[in-house]
Amino acid sequence: MVCLSEAFIPVVIIISWVILTLVVGVLAGIKKKFDLAGYLVSGRALGLIFLYVLMAGEIYSAYAFLGTGGWAYSYGMPIMYALGYGALAYAFGYFYARYVWKAGKEFNCVTQADYFLVRYNSKVLAVLVALIGIVFNIPYLQLQLQGLGYIVHVGSLGRISVNLGIIIGLLIMMIYVFTSGLRGISWTNLLQALLMFLVAWVVLFAIPFKHFGGIRGLFETLSQVKPQHLVLHPPMGIAWYVSTLILCGLGFFMYPQMYPSIYGAKDLKTLKRNYVLLPLYSVFMVPVILAGLSVAALGMQLTRADEAVLKAVEISYPSWVLGIVGAGGFAAAASTASAIILTLAGLLSKNLYTIVKPSASDSELVIVSRISVIVFGILAMVLALYAPGRLVALLLLAYSGMTQMFPAAVFGLFWKRMNKYAAISGILAGLATVTYIKFWYGKNPLDIHFGLWAVS
């Protein structure tokens, strides 16, 4: 009898999960004949549960695990901005999404650029928004894939290499996004939500209880070991915290992948109920933060902060539990990355391809979208495999860059005199400022998040 290696169970868990995702994603749409709205925004027919898991899955990525836990481990309380800006974004989105959804319904919008086209009646602006969306989101997509590869690598106890994880993960995503569009993503995100719930509340929440007897014990220990972790502290002090809350809370809706899910809602009541419920989904980050803080309180030194949550699991459980976390990381990354791929494909086909060929029919655009899914998938894979790390600076720029569209989007709602020229020049000026501050100025003026300077 051959003795099973320690890695056997975790690898089986991860592979089973990947196969389950593929089967569910493909079955969700394989027999459907999609028109463009059916493919990109699920025919504007999503009910509350699918809409909720779709949005939550898009928002909470692999970095909700790795980054949040890593920040909690490295800095402590500054990570609270992540809880706060989510709540603020949903409170804002509760009102903002109405206009987006209505424009979508009336003018058959399927992308973010479509919304700007309707509001400002400017093709130039729509193309600009589409280009910004694509350029700034490719590094974001790449980072998701690297996070996926890394988490699967650790989860499989090193048996699945980072690159193999990236390739498998991306192939799976490309297949189900290709066949099923947004409908496939909403179905696979239902699976993700269930697994994230299990990982957060069963696996991670128990960690401070195992080591410190409870949450109070954790923070009492932490106040001895790293007292700074209990408060905001420079360089992430109160000015940084408040400006980041505002920037991220408002900038949230400038990500193009938020738009297809808004259009996907079947009616206004469903859309609004969804925003009412989203703050509760953020609560799952609390166990992630506690796990990161536990590693800090134990006084462990990590070579890279992103390991914190995985390390917390490793020291608290038998090794096979890492397989569940690996599968959870795959699910978190895949749900975000697949939505980005589809969104970029939508921007390329609906907003850029139609400039080249205005007469393109609806079914032709579906084909172009599907080809674009493959193109963006392969592009992101090549970048993730051959240029890891180099684009991280671009990613930091991404959020600020996207946020430059905010004045155009929001003032356009409430201020009737706002016109396309003001919107275009505002976006360009904002981008120039962000680039300048990031690459030449080199630090954040007054510790206020640099993107906020550029908006103003």
Place this chain on the structure above:
Amino acid sequence: MDKKRAFIYAVILGIVPWIAYVVISPAFNKTEPLILGMPPLMFWDVIWLFLTFLCLYGAYRMELRGGLLE
């Protein structure tokens, strides 16, 4: 309730979480006392996830009664 009034009440409820996080939460930036085992800032930011849910639910009820969601 007329539409305009319902909308204004809903917007006010939507602004409340912004005030709680952006204006008030920095005042909780201290190490003591631990509330439910958590540092004050963490307690405030976590509890407001639930309170944000309640505010938005209130806004939803307002808009529903004002007939704004048809």
